[in-house]
Amino acid sequence: MFEARLAQGALLKKVVEAIKDLIEDANFDCNSSGFSLQAMDSSHVSLVALSLRADGFEHYRCDRNVSMGMKLASLSKILKCANGDDAITMKSEDNGDTITFMFESPEQERLSEFDLKLMDIDSEHLGIPDNEYDATVKLPAAEFQRIVKDLSTIGDTVEISVTKDAVKFGTTGDIGNANIMCRQNKAADKPDESTEIDINEAVSLTFALRYLNSFAKATPLSTHAVLKLSKELPILVEYHIPEVGRLAFYLAPKIEDEDSMRD
Amino acid sequence: MFEARLAQGALLKKVVEAIKDLIEDANFDCNSSGFSLQAMDSSHVSLVALSLRADGFEHYRCDRNVSMGMKLASLSKILKCANGDDAITMKSEDNGDTITFMFESPEQERLSEFDLKLMDIDSEHLGIPDNEYDATVKLPAAEFQRIVKDLSTIGDTVEISVTKDAVKFGTTGDIGNANIMCRQNKAADKPDESTEIDINEAVSLTFALRYLNSFAKATPLSTHAVLKLSKELPILVEYHIPEVGRLAFYLAPKIEDEDSMRD
DNA sequence: TTCTTTGTGG
DNA sequence: CCACAAAGAA
Numbered sequence: 001m002f003e004a005r006l007a008q009g010a011l012l013k014k015v016v017e018a019i020k021d022l023i024e025d026a027n028f029d030c031n032s033s034g035f036s037l038q039a040m041d042s043s044h045v046s047l048v049a050l051s052l053r054a055d056g057f058e059h060y061r062c063d064r065n066v067s068m069g070m071k072l073a074s075l076s077k078i079l080k081c082a083n084g085d086d087a088i089t090m091k092s093e094d095n096g097d098t099i100t101f102m103f104e105s106p107e108q109e110r111l112s113e114f115d116l117k118l119m120d121i122d123s124e125h126l127g128i129p130d131n132e133y134d135a136t137v138k139l140p141a142a143e144f145q146r147i148v149k150d151l152s153t154i155g156d157t158v159e160i161s162v163t164k165d166a167v168k169f170g171t172t173g174d175i176g177n178a179n180i181m182c183r184q185n186k187a188a189d190k191p192d193e194s195t196e197i198d199i200n201e202a203v204s205l206t207f208a209l210r211y212l213n214s215f216a217k218a219t220p221l222s223t224h225a226v227l228k229l230s231k232e233l234p235i236l237v238e239y240h241i242p243e244v245g246r247l248a249f250y251l252a253p254k255i256e257d258e259d260s261m262r263d
Numbered sequence: 264m265f266e267a268r269l270a271q272g273a274l275l276k277k278v279v280e281a282i283k284d285l286i287e288d289a290n291f292d293c294n295s296s297g298f299s300l301q302a303m304d305s306s307h308v309s310l311v312a313l314s315l316r317a318d319g320f321e322h323y324r325c326d327r328n329v330s331m332g333m334k335l336a337s338l339s340k341i342l343k344c345a346n347g348d349d350a351i352t353m354k355s356e357d358n359g360d361t362i363t364f365m366f367e368s369p370e371q372e373r374l375s376e377f378d379l380k381l382m383d384i385d386s387e388h389l390g391i392p393d394n395e396y397d398a399t400v401k402l403p404a405a406e407f408q409r410i411v412k413d414l415s416t417i418g419d420t421v422e423i424s425v426t427k428d429a430v431k432f433g434t435t436g437d438i439g440n441a442n443i444m445c446r447q448n449k450a451a452d453k454p455d456e457s458t459e460i461d462i463n464e465a466v467s468l469t470f471a472l473r474y475l476n477s478f479a480k481a482t483p484l485s486t487h488a489v490l491k492l493s494k495e496l497p498i499l500v501e502y503h504i505p506e507v508g509r510l511a512f513y514l515a516p517k518i519e520d521e522d523s524m525r526d
Numbered sequence: 527t528t529c530t531t532t533g534t535g536g
Numbered sequence: 537c538c539a540c541a542a543a544g545a546a
Binding site for chain 2 (some may be wrong): 071112
């Protein structure tokens with residue numbers, strides 16, 4: 001059987017809120033080392049990878065590897081019934097066709113159980129290469145969310161350019177264009193507001209803002225978002241979940257349409 | 264004539280907000296002992312009973328018994344024009360065809376008057392038997408509201424089971440099923456959060472969540488909701504209005520469909 | 527506090 | 537089937 005208890009149930013609520021707009025249904029894979037998910041979004045453009053380590057749970061038991069297919073809209077409905085301060089226990093029998101979510105209020109006065117029917121989902125388990133990246137930018141998650149939201153009001157794509165000591169986000173649209181630049185700033189006094197850049201080579205890549213906006217739904221999970229970029233590779237947008245794991249998103253860059261540049 | 268002044272006008276506002284979704288028009292009955300209403304909801308499934316005692320009013324005068332038919336949507340419109348801290352005076356001449364609502368701001372700086380046309384409504388005055396109940400559950404009103412709201416996202420009906428020291432709310436739906444259990448807990452330190460169970464016999468009854476959700480609109484009137492259940496009898500959901508009276512709702516249980524159980 | 531979402535009434 | 541209002545989310 002599989003059984004895992006998360007003292008901070010709010011984490012699970014936030015994770016599901018962050019990915020449910022991107023993915024309709026997904027397999028959650030459980031093994032002795034933890035609880036994870038990998039899935040392409042519905043339009044097969046971006047990829048979501050969640051991993052929660054076994055040791056991030058208050059209690060974790062997984063007798064044999066299982067893959068549990070869930071409809072994320074249903075899962076979200078159920079998790080909305082948990083209070084933010086509830087502890088959440090997930091439980092599933094081997095070969096069972098449901099997963100049980102138990103919510104316990106801090107004083108244990110109220111105990112709720114929700115059984116979610118599992119479903120069979122074909123999933124192509126994509127191996128994600130563990131790349132070295134040309135540039136890594138760590139910036140406050142709220143700031144990243146604000147930037148992609150603001151730029152979305154102007155254009156559809158964003159060009160992210162990273163240089164040694166600044167990252168620039170630029171877009172162009174019908175009404176004009178916009179550029180937002182964030183300087184490196186290792187604010188030691190306010191670590192939550194630091195912006196750090198680690199670079200091997202300057203890169204400049206263009207992405208669809210629509211997906212970055214979806215990724216930014218993970219903002220409540222972490223103080224910082226980490227962007228990793230390499231020429232011609234998908235961007236990796238990572239949210240570290242303190243003590244427990246991480247939620248990561250991959251999105252391929254827009255290839256410059258060179259038709260207009262040919263002579 | 265009839266004249267009654269309620270210092271806490273907010274009470275009247277809340278009462279009308281709580282019942283206007285259930286009832287379109289109703290007769291308000293006034294006599295020397297108080298102000299009351301009894302009506303079936305529009306679909307003739309549930310029953311609403313309001314009573315405000317004469318001594319709950321700052322001033323109360325009722326020369327002869329009158330029954331005043333009002334359209335609740337209109338009454339609600341009018342009461343929305345009162346501030347929460349206004350005192351409300353209701354006034355109606357005997358044989359008059361209107362009722363006047365006077366709103367006075369706490370400093371008497373602002374005084375408003377609204378006349379509402381009365382209407383003739385046939386009302387079957389149902390005698391409500393004053394039953395002894397098998398089980399009484401008193402729980403925080405907000406918690407009851409939350410439970411019926413959460414369960415509504417999963418299913419259409421709820422099975423309420425009361426045992427000596429806990430009350431269980433269960434439902435089943437397409438995506439799975441749910442159970443919420445509240446333990447008895449006479450929290451002496453936080454009386455507003457206490458859950459108390461008084462039981463003669465364990466009961467388990469099933470109700471349409473839709474109506475319970477409507478009943479829960481009365482939540483702002485009281486810290487606690489009181490559920491009274493007996494086998495095969497309608498559930499009574501009561502909200503005590505401190506110092507003034509009570510708002511009660513009755514709903515018949517779903518009879519188990521035994522077709523599927525016949526051999 | 528504002529906006530989006532959902533349920534209800536016409 | 538459409539529009540409004542109340543409720544929840546940001």
